[in-house]
Amino acid sequence: MAETRRITFFIALTLFAQEATWNFYDNQVPALLRDHVASAALIGVLMGMDNLLGIVVQPWIGNRSDHTRTRWGRRVPYLVVGMPIAALLFLLLPWTPSLPVLIVVMVGYALVMNTMRPLAEALTPDFIAPERRGRTNAIVKIATSLTIIVASLISLFVVDDHPRAAFAIPAVILLVVTVALVAKVRDNQSPGYRAAVAADEPGAPPSPLRAVVAELVTSRDRRRVLLLLTVFLFGGAWFASRSLMTPYGMEVLALTRGEAGGLTLPSGVAFLLAAYPAALAAERFGRLRVIAAGMTVFAAALIAGALVPSATGTVVILCAGAAGAACFAINAAVALWNLAPSSRMLGAYTGLYAVTWYLGGFAGPALIGAAVDLLGWRWMLLDTAVPALLAVLVVTRLARLQKAHESTPATA
Known part of the structure; x- marks a missing residue:
């Protein structure tokens, strides 16, 4: 039970950090686009790009991670590499000098973060027994919902005086949580990973x-x-x-x-x-x-x-x-x-x-x-x-x- 609570905490913390950047992105990137674009329709298209990328990327990375085998597991290796990259791209957003550069950074951030979200969510069925997954998922949903408040508070108290530095707050949260994830979580110890390894057939290629x-x-x-x-x-x-x-x-x-x-x-x-x-x-x-x-x-x-x-x-x-x-x-x-x-x-x-x-x-x-x-x-x-x-x-x-x-x- 104690191990379940510990893992639940780190899953919720990981998704909290990811969603904190997502919600601040949704709050403030439209304002960055308005510095370059007058059309509200075009801003809406650019802001909706992350959902289109998610439709393609999330099932692909989920399936790829299913067949990954490392001494750290199958999800955590991607997370510990991808989350710092996402934090760096997030930090660059307010410093982009032109619309093309801003769009490139937006695409990069959305691409990386869309690979991170399903990996963090999949830790729940990897670690948690089927009968307790609902409780863990509830805690995760509560944690991610609270990021709306966090993003709003940063916008309210920081953005007007420090519009660029405000982006550092969610980015730092993401980096700190990455360090905690590296130190505390190895999904090669999860029941889901062990069952997957046991079910592997020697020499069989991964299922696309x-x-x-x-x-x-x-x-x-x-x-x-x-x-x-x-x-x-x-x-x-x-x-x-x-x-x-x-x-x-x-x-x-x-x-x-x-x-x-x-x-x-x-x-x-x-x-x-x-x-x-x-x-x-x-x-x-x-x-x-x-x-x-x-x-x-x-x-x-x-x-x-x-x-x-x-x-x-x-x-x-x-x-x-x-x-x-x-x-x-x-x-x-x-x-x-x-x-x-x-x-x-x-x-x-x-x-x-x-x-x-x-x-x-x-x-x-x-x-x-x-x-x-x-x-x-x-x-x-x-x-x-x-x-x-x-x-x-x-x-x-x-x-x-x-x-x-x-x-x-x-x-x-």
């Missing part, structure tokens, strides 16, 4: 990512595909509910831009408060059942908000919805790790989860936006509830397959 995806798609066991479909659908609903909330508040609730932008703030607190209980509930009642219940609460909250639109009511339903979303966010990745065919694929499945989530985040706001164009802003919350309800139906089907699989293991 396309082979992992082909096995996933062609397998008669549809549970993993259904879970990824759930991630896509609910990811679309979640991102739509966040990204379209400000114009909804202005158009339907007659709020100012600032007031509408603050609608989601209390729900962020609700998400944090619900994260760890969501993990405990999954251990008691079953992970898929808690995921389904959480998504149902999310959809029901949106439907209630659509029927009775008011500023106060919207804040309340967003808080309820965020608590429901926490049940999904804490447990969905864990469910996918637990369904992975082998510990030799945990990194690849971590990357596939991220890609599916990103694709949902891209498609959801676009599709809900199209529905708004047809039906008007008045029904935006109701539109957003639709993919969430579809996700509930999919995970309900998944739960039935899981029950059948558990009752007939010999034929699964």
